[in-house]
Amino acid sequence: xxxxxxxxxxxxxVTGKKLTVTCSQNMNHEYMSWYRQDPGLGLRQIYxxxxxxxxxxxxxxxxxxxxxxxKRNFPLILESPSPNQTSLYFCASSLHASGSYNEQFFGPGxxxxxx
Amino acid sequence: xxxxxxxxxxxxxxxGAIASLNCTYSDRVSQSFFWYRQYSGKSPELIMSIYxxxxxxxxxxxxxxxxxxQYVSLxxxxxxxxxxxxxxxxxxxxxxxxxLIFGQGTTLQVKP
Numbered sequence: 754x755x756x757x758x759x760x761x762x763x764x765x766x767v768t769g770k771k772l773t774v775t776c777s778q779n780m781n782h783e784y785m786s787w788y789r790q791d792p793g794l795g796l797r798q799i800y801x802x803x804x805x806x807x808x809x810x811x812x813x814x815x816x817x818x819x820x821x822x823x824k825r826n827f828p829l830i831l832e833s834p835s836p837n838q839t840s841l842y843f844c845a846s847s848l849h850a851s852g853s854y855n856e857q858f859f860g861p862g863x864x865x866x867x868x
Numbered sequence: 869x870x871x872x873x874x875x876x877x878x879x880x881x882x883x884g885a886i887a888s889l890n891c892t893y894s895d896r897v898s899q900s901f902f903w904y905r906q907y908s909g910k911s912p913e914l915i916m917s918i919y920x921x922x923x924x925x926x927x928x929x930x931x932x933x934x935x936x937x938q939y940v941s942l943x944x945x946x947x948x949x950x951x952x953x954x955x956x957x958x959x960x961x962x963x964x965x966x967x968l969i970f971g972q973g974t975t976l977q978v979k980p
Contacts, residue, residue: 784966796912796956796970803966811967843911850966855900857968859911 755780757860759844765866766834774829774863776844784850785827786811786857787819789840796843802827803850834867841865869894872959874971882979887944889974891957894938900960901933901940905953906973912956916942947978 798811
């Protein structure tokens, strides 16, 4: 089944404890992206990747890191989480970034709480 | 002015009616437009994409795009209670970043 997976689905952690949220897609998509969703602010892009070893900042990159060492995986790293990073996180992927076949498909989401 | 604007609703329609959802965008050179459905606590699910002016139909859903007026709409025919959700309009910004700019979403309630 073609899909985007994320792990963990739920996470409660404490301020300053490094964590990684994994994202994997099995559709051979070039483009991958991370979004966060907050009440009243909607969905905002954190980081994106056009292809392996190519990443760039979105609108709200502060406090986050990413890497794209393999085409299928795009982990989100919080080196020192803070309470303002409590949010619902979504990974998404598409075959291309623009033009045809740029529909983005979303993973199931990771609900993160930072105490 | 927000880049992508939607009426937050809620939009309430009776079962079997047509639901009409609207979205306007500010970046005149945007190329790709999407409608996602999101149930509470779940991930956005792509239901329609549209790239050129006019109408695009898929089952009970019709997307309409008017680039001159910078609006995109979604019609849902024969609305069902299971269509009750938040509908997100998303625009792929001009350029090659692939970033989707989302509206705040319109909550649709379909009453039996």
